[in-house]
Amino acid sequence: MSNIAYQIEHSPAYASLILDLRPQQTVLVEASAMAAMDTSIKMKSKVKGGLMKGLGRMLGGESLFINEFTAENNAGRLYISPGVPGDIQYYSLESRCGLLVQSSGFVACSDTVEMDTQFQGFKGFFSGESLFLLRATGRGDFWFSSYGAILEVPVTNNYVVDTSYVVAFEDTLNYNVEMIGGLSFRNLKTGILGGEGLVCRFSGQGRLWIQSRAIYPLLNFLRPFRPTKSND
Secondary structure, three states: OOOOEEEEEOOOOOOEEEEEEOOOOEEEEEOOOEEEEOOOEEEEEEOOOOHHHHHHHHHOOOOOOEEEEEEOOOOEEEEEOOOOOEEEEEEEEEOOEOEEEOOOOEEEEEOOEEEEEEEOOHHHHHHOOOOEEEEEEEOEEEEEEEEEOEEEEEEOOEEEEEHHHEEEEEOOEEEEEEEOOOOOHHHHHHHHHOOOOEEEEEEEOEEEEEEOOOHHHHHHHHHHHOOOOOOO
């Protein structure tokens, strides 16, 4: 059960988050995500956790600054809209495990949540995704977003996901990035000709969230239709 009352509307295509803050209740929101708010709510920009953690969030695709919204003397409503059209998912953070989120997936969280980045090393380099994941720990409410609808998958043993469709996962899961079917010339040819390539293999027990659409195939689809400069 969430500590901050919330609603997710217009999901999954153009989801927006509505938070109802009690007096003296504070929420942290990704920079530029606030759409509207009651006048009882006051905003303050800060680098949560200090400069080094702020720079770490930048490497993870987030803003250096996080906006802090507080309902001071009266309750207030806050409307939040992520930059990319798609879905929003709620997650209740507990001390037993943390949550790893894709680059630019953070929307909002309780002020009791700690956020840092986790370096993926060659996993991120070879996957074509960000080298860093955002890691949320502590206790409190957490909201994340993605392009497309978000689907929850309970993993109890092994599960394979295309790297560009991973949104978030609990840190009780282990993961490795690999060529689909294993690394060989035959599988490399199959991956290229079949339009597939690198996948993320999860193992262990925990929850995983994937998105129903990936933004890179959309960009590739739109590329031939973009305006080009004439040589005339």
